[in-house]
Amino acid sequence: MTAQQHPGIAELIRLRQDETGWSLNAIATATGGRVSRQTMSNLAAGRATEWPKSTDTVTGLATAxxxxxxxxxxAYATTIGIPISKTPSLLAAQLPANTDLLTPAERNHILGLIRALTDGRTPDQGDGDG
Known part of the structure; x- marks a missing residue:
C-alpha cells in the first residue's frame, strides 16, 4: 500500500491472516455465514469487481x-478502482471495531507509545520488522 492509497480488501484479509494465522475458510466462518468461502477466496485474490450485494457482506467482513x-x-472502493482522496494510515485501518471502547486515558497511553516508537523516524524508516 502506498501512502496515498487505502488498503484494499485483499490486503485487509492478508493482514488478518498474518495477525491470527487463520485460513481463508476460518475468516469466512468468522463472518457468521455472511460471506461464502468462494467469495472470500475471490476477495483475497483481489477479484472484487463491484460493490457487495448486501450490507450483511460488509458487516460480516468487518466482524471477521x-x-x-x-x-x-x-477497501471495496479501492479494490474496484474508486480513488480515495483522504486515507487513514495502515495502522488506523487495522484498528479493531471496538477501539471506541477505550477510555481517554487508554487512548493517550497508546498514542504515547506510538509517538515514542516513531519519534525521529522518516517515512522511509517506517517499514521495518523491529
Missing amino acids: LGVREETIVL
Whole structure:
C-alpha cells in the first residue's frame, strides 16, 4: 500500500491472516455465514469487481477482519478502482471495531507509545520488522 492509497480488501484479509494465522475458510466462518468461502477466496485474490450485494457482506467482513464497517467500504472502493482522496494510515485501518471502547486515558497511553516508537523516524524508516 502506498501512502496515498487505502488498503484494499485483499490486503485487509492478508493482514488478518498474518495477525491470527487463520485460513481463508476460518475468516469466512468468522463472518457468521455472511460471506461464502468462494467469495472470500475471490476477495483475497483481489477479484472484487463491484460493490457487495448486501450490507450483511460488509458487516460480516468487518466482524471477521476486526475492523470498522467504513474501513470495509473504503477497501471495496479501492479494490474496484474508486480513488480515495483522504486515507487513514495502515495502522488506523487495522484498528479493531471496538477501539471506541477505550477510555481517554487508554487512548493517550497508546498514542504515547506510538509517538515514542516513531519519534525521529522518516517515512522511509517506517517499514521495518523491529
